[in-house]
Amino acid sequence: MTKNKVLIDSHGRNHNYLRISITENCNLRCTYCMPAEGIQLTPKKHLMSADEIIEIASTFVSLGVTKIRLTGGEPLVRKDAKEILLRLSKLETELTLTTNGLFVHDYITVFKEAGIKALNVSIDTLQKDKFAQITRRDEFDKLDENIRLLLAEGFIVKLNVVLIKGFNENEILDFIDLTKDKNLQIRFIEFMPFDGNNWDKSKLVSQAEILHTIQELHAKEAIERLIDKPNDTARNYKIKNYCGSFAIISSVTNPFCNTCNRIRLTADGKLKNCLFSNSETSLLEALRNGDSILPLIEKNIYSKKGIRAGLDDQNAFENPLVFNKNRSMIAIGG
Ligand code: SAM
Ligand code: SF4
Secondary structure (H helix, E strand, C coil): CCCHHHHHCCCCCCCEEEECCCCCCCCCCCCCCCCCCCCCCHHHHHCCCHHHHHHHHHHHHHCCCCCCECCEEEHHHCCHHHHHHHCCCCCCCCCEEECCCHHHCCCCCHHHHHHCEEEECCCCCCCHHHHHHHHHHHHHHHHHHHHHHHCCCCCCEEEEEEEEEEEEHHHHHHHHHCCCCCEEEEEEEEEECCCCCCCCCEECCCCCCCCCHHHHHCCCHHHHHHHCCCCCCCCCEEEEECEEEEEEECCCCCCCHHCCCCCECCCCEEECCCCCCCCCHHHHHHHCCCCCCCCHHHHHHHHHCCCHHHCCCHHHHHCCHHHHHCHCCCCCCC
């Protein structure tokens, strides 16, 4: 097996970007991410330890992974998050994370020590009462403070905004307004279907609707289409002369599977070759049995389907009988 070959699927895509969920726990309860009653948590003994995370991550880096993102659940609620970040930072790969931002004030020094330059922070509304409604927790002020702190400390901050019809699509322009003076990137994410999140199409705010809303205020010539990075899942734009930018992630209405380079490892050590796939390969089990994880990685990646885990048909993709067979997002790691 030559380096990299293992990470290439039958469609020729090179999976050099690993997203590792380090916990299924979270200090928020976002309605679009998890059911109100919570999820059945995996017993701790079946979750990856810090050592196991480092060992699996090291294998991926030796195969050619150049970027690792920690996610969850909320990665920073894990007690040994600091140790994991610092140990991963020793690997030859870019390190970043997606967080709900509530604990970042405790991690500024760790982030710097770990060489983290950029973070994705989730915030779906700029209104305190609506924040409590969507996250089922009253933590808006802390998050607002922590986003300012990250910017003041020189981090590149991207804000993830999941748009839900009737809830926050009327804030699209307010989010764009933030980019006028602040060097932020706003990432509008189409609401995606997973187990237990009561998804239905009527709640979707599509890429076309997002652009239409923006064009109601900003002239077409003022909306600049930026050049997307290779493998970018977002389509990038900015308002001319604004400091920051915005992007749209349209996995539902306009997926970007042909350039996908992502592979996911769940907190219980299962490899998922697509967010929408319910077929998983346990690397943790093999590791604990003393078996090589290489053939498992190779087989899992090679078998990746061309589009959304084989759900290229939109009706199948939107069918609850299908998406309820997948995990809840909180147990995948977005
Ligand atoms: N707790 C961290 C956070 O909220 O940023 C990391 C984990 S969270 C699962 C990762 C990302 O997935 C967040 O930006 C969240 O908004 C997004 N997400 C969760 N459920 C989603 C859904 N149904 N559709 C689209 N994005 C979703
Ligand atoms: Fe927690 Fe993030 Fe899911 Fe919200 S989106 S419940 S913060 S894991």
